[in-house]
Amino acid sequence: MRYQGVLFDLDGTLINSAQDMYIALNLTLTEVAFPIVSYAQVSTWVGNGIDMLVKRGLSGGIEINTELPQVLVDVAIATFKGHYKLLAGQYVNLYPNVVTGLAALSGFSKSVVTNKDRMFTEPLLERLKLTSHFEVLVCGDDGLKKPAAQPLLQACEKMGLKPHEVIMVGDSKSDILAAHNANIDVIALTYGYHQGVNLQEFNPQYLCDDFLDIIPILTQR
Ligand SMILES: O=C(O)COP(=O)(O)O
């Protein structure tokens, strides 16, 4: 088998999770007296972790307003986390074929490498009955975030595999760039939160429209 391990992104790859973040963000923005934002906006802002999502919300766009006072940013992030702690998982669902696909990949060593903080990720995986599929979990607050290579390399090390023995599966520019930075092949899934960019431009080795399309890639010899 060409690959022995698979590193999965979480939000936008395994789970459709933007609705909880959309609600938590608008509750936060209302509390700090900033204009609320649309679901469509939030779904293009997911993928760089909570701090970036909140800063994008305060900026009203994907580009961060660098003049936002730090104290406001800190209060908004803490407020978001409070709301998200209560909301995370309420409106989340698995993307089609994820459970079937993970079961079909039972012979592979599998990890989740997410930019989401551990305190939110672990309960979400439990709630969705996904925990047992994965040997390793690397979260956004464990060290550097994607697009850094570090979280992917950390997962490889914990799995006892070399970068050329694994493949990353993700939905965003951050996943593709992190994989390139780590010299790991990458499958980009088109259905997730791709931050308003054309994923093809970032040259993933593979581009798939459905979770099950990753199976023939992984089982090739
Ligand atoms: O919290 C985020 O921004 C997204 O996390 P992800 O890395 O699982 O897509």
Ligand SMILES: [Mg+2]
């Ligand atoms: Mg993602």
